[in-house]
Amino acid sequence: MRMIGAIATTLAFTAGGALAQEAATATANFVDAKGEANGNARLTAVPSGGVLIAIEITGLPAGQRVAFHVHETGSCDHMTGHNSAGGHFNPTSKEHGYKVAGGPHAGDMPNQYVGSDGTLRADVFNPAVTLDKGEARIVGRALMIHAEPDDYESQPSGNAGNRIACAVIE
Secondary structure, three states, X not given: OXXXXXXXXXXXXXXXXXXXXXXXXXXXXEEEOXXXXXEEEEEEEOOOOOEXXXXXXXXXXXXXXXXXXXXXXXXXXXHHOOHHHXXXXXXXXXXXXXXXXXXXXXXXXXXXXXXXXXXXXXXXXXXXXXXXXXXXXXXXXXXXXXXXXXXXXXXXXXXXXXXXXEEEEO
């Protein structure tokens, strides 16, 4: 009986590993306001829909919350203050923010806390985007960290302050 249980466990683990390998993935490398590399993200499509984003970014304002969004354009030109990334990704023309009746849009994600060492480490799930298909596809777009927290209601971008770290999703 134990042998059958061990075989079943091995098969379940192997099948789970095969499914994980088939999931769509992407990466993104952050640059700061000076254009210097300061972090990365690993994005993984979730079988039930949405994308899990694992991020680690250094050199951020220590001990505070910062806004984290998907922006519409895959360009992170620090010479423009990362304005080259355009506005928030919003394929369904919704209002900005979790506190707004007509929102949130696909680019909205919760504020993230930066540790006392100035490093942000987080796993963030966005159910409104995809990596591989449809109008919600974010490969070729940008991830953005703002200097301030998002207030979840001001239009069009939550009064989140300057763009301080940007990464093109590839």
